[in-house]
Amino acid sequence: MTPPAPHYAFAPDTAEPPGATLKEQLESLGIPQADLARRTGLSTKHINQIVQGIAVLTPETALKLERATELPAEMWNQLEAAWRTHLSRTNELQALTSKISWLDRFPLAELAARAILPTKERSAENLQHLLAFFGVADPDLAENLWSSYNVAFRRSTVLPAKNEQKREYATAVWLRQAELMARDLPCAPFDKTALSALLPQLRALTLQEPATWIDQLPRLCSQVGVAVVFLPALPNTSVSGATRWLTPDKVGVALSDRFKKDDHFWFTFFHEIGHILLHGKRLTFIDNVGRRGDKAAPEGDHSEEEANAYAAEALIPPQHAAAYQRLTRHPMPFDNIKKFAKEAGIAPGIVVGRLQHDHALEWTHGNALKRPIELTPAYHALPQEKPGR
Numbered sequence: 235m236t237p238p239a240p241h242y243a244f245a246p247d248t249a250e251p252p253g254a255t256l257k258e259q260l261e262s263l264g265i266p267q268a269d270l271a272r273r274t275g276l277s278t279k280h281i282n283q284i285v286q287g288i289a290v291l292t293p294e295t296a297l298k299l300e301r302a303t304e305l306p307a308e309m310w311n312q313l314e315a316a317w318r319t320h321l322s323r324t325n326e327l328q329a330l331t332s333k334i335s336w337l338d339r340f341p342l343a344e345l346a347a348r349a350i351l352p353t354k355e356r357s358a359e360n361l362q363h364l365l366a367f368f369g370v371a372d373p374d375l376a377e378n379l380w381s382s383y384n385v386a387f388r389r390s391t392v393l394p395a396k397n398e399q400k401r402e403y404a405t406a407v408w409l410r411q412a413e414l415m416a417r418d419l420p421c422a423p424f425d426k427t428a429l430s431a432l433l434p435q436l437r438a439l440t441l442q443e444p445a446t447w448i449d450q451l452p453r454l455c456s457q458v459g460v461a462v463v464f465l466p467a468l469p470n471t472s473v474s475g476a477t478r479w480l481t482p483d484k485v486g487v488a489l490s491d492r493f494k495k496d497d498h499f500w501f502t503f504f505h506e507i508g509h510i511l512l513h514g515k516r517l518t519f520i521d522n523v524g525r526r527g528d529k530a531a532p533e534g535d536h537s538e539e540e541a542n543a544y545a546a547e548a549l550i551p552p553q554h555a556a557a558y559q560r561l562t563r564h565p566m567p568f569d570n571i572k573k574f575a576k577e578a579g580i581a582p583g584i585v586v587g588r589l590q591h592d593h594a595l596e597w598t599h600g601n602a603l604k605r606p607i608e609l610t611p612a613y614h615a616l617p618q619e620k621p622g623r
Contacts, residue, residue: 249320251287252313259303274298287317323362330358336373337361339403341469350411368410380406404468405520409476409488416461416478416486419452423483424459426511432458433507433548440500440549440581444607451503460510461486462503466609475502477509478518485510496605497587501545508544513537550588554578561585562594568603581605 260270267285271278275298283289291299296310337356346354351363361373370376432454439447439454452462461480467473467490476488487506489499502521509519519537550558554577561574568582571589575582583604589595 249317251284251317252291252310253285253287255305255313256299256303257285259305263303265302270302273302290314290318327358327362330361333373334358334361337364339400340364340407341400341404344404344468345407348411350407368406400470401472404471405473408465408468408471408473408490409478409518409520412463412465412476412488413478413480413486415463415465416484416488417480419456419461419463421456421459421461421484424485428458429455429460429507430511436503436507437548438579440496440584441579444496444605455487459484460507463488464491464609466490467492472522473520474498475506475521476519477506477521479515482515485515491607491609494607495587495601496581496583496607499607500549500581500584501587504545504548505541507548508541509537512540512544546588549580549584550578558588562589562592565589565595565600568600571600571603 260267265273267281268278270276271281274281274295276295280289284291284295291310291314293307293311296307296314299305299310300307334356337360342351342354342356342360345351345364350367351360353360365371365373365376368376370379436451436454439451442450448464455462461484463486465488472492474490474492477485478488479485487503487510489503489506491499493499505521506519509517513519517537519541521538521541554574557574557577561570564570571585572582575585578585586595586600586603589600590597
């Protein structure tokens with residue numbers, strides 16, 4: 235799963251007006267500007283203004299120049315478009331200089347490490363890159379866009395007041411990066427029935443080493459319309475996973491390695507699957523699935539409780555509930571946990587995590603049975619924003 239090389243869709247820092255090419259062509263042909271004016275029906279003043287880059291070279295003028303200079307109209311139009319884009323970009327860069335402080339809200343070093351920005355510098359150029367990454371034209375528009383999205387967000391935790399802004403902006407980066415990665419994954423149309431039928435196979439992946447399921451999990455999910463991406467959380471975030479419908483036929487699921495252990499990873503995965511199967515397509519779920527102390531969702535919103543219950547039952551189905559209850563009374567020695575895990579067909583670390591959550595096992599006990607999960611940069615680097623997204 236080698237990531238593509240970063241791509242920054244920006245024009246060079248310098249450009250020449252089409253008039254520079256026109257001047258060279260006239261000199262090559264030995265045609266004075268006054269003679270070109272007579273050949274094209276344009277005034278000598280207008281020709282001179284085109285040469286100087288003052289006057290706009292219109293498509294109609296391009297056709298006239300095509301006949302008089304032996305260079306196609308398409309070329310003149312392209313030169314003019316490139317020049318006007320350069321001027322607009324230069325003007326925008328000057329205007330954005332007054333808004334550079336917006337960058338202070340983001341972890342620039344981490345964004346550079348992830349190839350979202352070319353450098354970690356606090357510059358207008360980096361502000362342009364960041365706006366392109368988010369697919370917006372201006373920081374104020376980004377703020378307005380996120381405010382409108384908030385009505386569709388569901389969070390499993392309420393962020394503390396301290397550092398809340400930094401968490402929010404780092405989380406916005408994580409969500410956007412995950413969205414772009416998920417959009418690039420080819421998927422079959424979403425099939426709810428097929429996803430439900432796939433659950434036993436997905437659950438069986440918990441027994442495998444990460445090196446195996448890191449490829450198998452996204453491949454299996456893509457067959458039923460679920461784009462699964464792995465993305466380490468940024469500093470100042472506590473996000474474990476997210477679910478967002480990308481199209482009516484494709485849903486993206488992003489998973490972080492927040493706690494670095496398989497019990498939290500797999501619970502988060504099935505928690506997100508619960509959102510897909512139980513809740514509406516108009517919502518985006520940003521989940522902070524933690525081991526303890528996470529605050530509840532907003533009053534009246536039971537979506538997180540429902541997703542938690544779904545994940546718990548998916549990992550330890552009802553047919554194993556009685557055996558699990560017996561295990562809660564005698565989790566020690568750890569051979570009891572291993573035996574139950576083998577009978578239930580799941581990784582022992584997941585059972586340890588469940589016992590800890592149910593207060594049947596101390597948080598300090600049994601952690602050696604959990605497999606480590608660490609997503610490397612190879613699984614989260616992606617190219618810079620492409621035009622048209």
